Amino acid sequence: MMSGQDIDQMEVMNFQKLAHELLPGGASFESCIACGLCASGCPASGFYGMDPRRFIRMAMLGLNEELSRTPWVWTCTQCKRCQYVCPMSIDVSVLVAAARSNWPKAKVPKGIMRSCDAQLRDVSTSAMGVRSEDFVEIVEETAEELRGSDRRFADIKVPVDKKGAEFIINQNSREPAAEPEELAPLWKIFDYVGADWTYASKGWAAENFCMFTGDDELWKQMVKTRVDAINELGCKTWINTECGHSFYTIWKGVERFGLKADFEAGSLVSYYAKWIREGKLPVNSDWNRDNLKFTLQDPCQLVRKSIGDPVADDLRFVARTLVGEDNFIDMQPGGNANYCCGGGGGFLQAGMSEQRRAYGRRKFDQIATTKADYVLTPCHNCHSQMEDLGEFYGGQYRVVHFWTLICLSLGILGPDERKYLGPDLAGIGLET
């Protein structure tokens, strides 16, 4: 983080004015009765002597210098749980975003800024520096390997820039950059259901760390690159892959910046549920012979901040179908009321490990209470954070993608697509 002298030189914002400008419909900052439900329910409460209640009270009292300079804004994951529990619907996260924008680029936590800078460098918009042409090559090579290694997928198509495809999907950079073998399960699912889909070579990356810098212009630039690429291909529906904030960043960006988007937005989770209901994905829990227990993390950006109950219900429907009704143990609280994992909002990349893990202790306790062997989540941030928490606090669970279990259940999960499965599941379906 920055030194005290640097902080003193930062500009001072008028938070009371901002609060009035950013006032969401039906909410009133002035009607805060300081009950503290927000602070009580916020795992970032206490870091740097700050919490959501203090933030609002200090804004109303005009303590602008303190608010303009508190590093607490980088520990708030902007999960909007404060608004969810507030009887007055007060959303502290919008003020946090404004406060973040006040920080000079050089002072923004390096991990967030570096990721955003990488995104700005190439039309791929990849935070891990995977350039557009590299992505196309990685996809082609990985697809070729799949065709050669599994006869069932000898003819699998992995289209890039296919004009007029029904679905266009994005991809978190982690797979092409670090674990390309994890690309294949999703392709197999699309192949299984016979989906007409494509990647875009431009703007294919899902993540958006520019949004987390608080700089609206950078957020807009990212979204515009992606939206233009999708418009250009003329696809009907954009499906967001198993990644949380990438969904929020697009639809909210389109709305916030008044962009023209000639497509509809959907979550992959909703499509999993739809395809299972339609019988196109005939998954079941037969593979779970040892009745291993599974729980589920609701990504805030997908559930509370975007689709809400319908997708929370879909997540549970897919999970229950996959692992068996009795083997699914819901986290408490779940759905819209669930807690952020502590990795959101750029926290995972911000280099503040001590606070991030303290924040995540709430998540660790939630998981431990379920006694689950595995946590399912369709979000890479949640995934990494919960793995780290398990290691740090001595948890016995593993974190797994939906696509892994779907392919496992369908009997099409390849031997090298099992890195997130433990020894209890790694051999399932390979016994021949």
Place this chain on the structure above:
Amino acid sequence: MKRELRRVETGLAIIGAGLAGFAASIFALRRGLDTAQLGHTGAIAYTTGYFDLLGVMDGRVLDEPWAGLDALREAEPAHPFARLGNDEIREAFEIFTDAISDMGIAYSKPGDHNLSALLPSGVAKPTLSVPATMLPGVEAFRTGAKTLIVDFPGLQGFSATEFKVNFAASWPALSVCRIEFPGFEGQQLYPEVLARSLEAPHGREPLAEKIRAVLDGAEYVGLPAVLGMHAPDEVHADMERRIGARLFEIPTIPPAVPGIRLREMFERELPRRGLVLVPQLKVSRSELGADGAVHHLQGPLEDLEISARATLLATGRFLSGGLYADQAGLRETLLGLPVVQPSGRDNWYRRDYLDPRGHQLNRAGLETDAQFRPLDAAGAPVNPRLFAAGAVLAHQDWVRQRCGAGLAIAAAYGAVKAAAEMLNGSA
């Protein structure tokens, strides 16, 4: 990219997510009504967890609330309680507490007498039904048992010493101890955080061990209400076993655990029982018509349109947004219904805030008929398909009368019964 519009058709729409709203949902589901409940969180998180029926009349603390209700009907014939008989109110209370116990938070059976339940400031209040995790405290106080009260540094609003000092005359066998809550040393504590940490099995033994060390022969141990969130009875039983003494919770000031427990339980359990629940959004606009009402809500990504053949307003008062006060007077926020209110602002309050006669403003609210239908200025039902329950009703002073839960539950029962009769008759 366009906003989606989700349409839901239902028999009864209940607007409000407080005690009255959730009670109404329980009664409606029990009657087999197709039910949707809408509304952002209200004041439910502020409850002690105690369910009062009628605790005070004319400044007197009541031991017998049922006899009190009989007297109330005589003295205040316009009071919402006067619309129902004791047998109906008793049934409502029993259905409600049974349903909550079934859903995961055990409550004591409402009896013939009020209980003297403990408050964190070291006084007892009259109430009818309490969570099982708090019931041993009622017993300990009644018998004057040797009891250890534990508090935690950093937990604001709960002081074991304050509790002991104020109870000194009536409960001399109290002792106190302050211990660091394991794992949260040196931090500002919130009851919610502690409750969630005790929910995890690994969180319990370190605290139990510390309490055992200071027990000193106490028969009972009292803690601020932090014994779990989702499974309080299980946490309570486990901690009692580990500590080796009877254990009870004392409610704390907001933001407190008992209300969050109720809210999370309702949100989790009622949809499983068939309720369409939209707990995260406020109704922005409602249109009343001859065949029912249409309620509009705006989510982040979609608009919702709920068409209901009957509607029950359980929107609460000022804090929850059911009533709004401005320079000109009071108004009902959703449908602009007439509000019974003092003739001018000068008459809202008496000079002395603690005047035992109360304040006119507190008795303002919606006028209803015997079927809990809001009335227009001429005294006729505004709409035959519109009902109201809970604190939004006029002619009650639930704070002074200690009848908040009773009013919510009884009026919800009466309003749902009337709505069901109307719906079944018109179906």
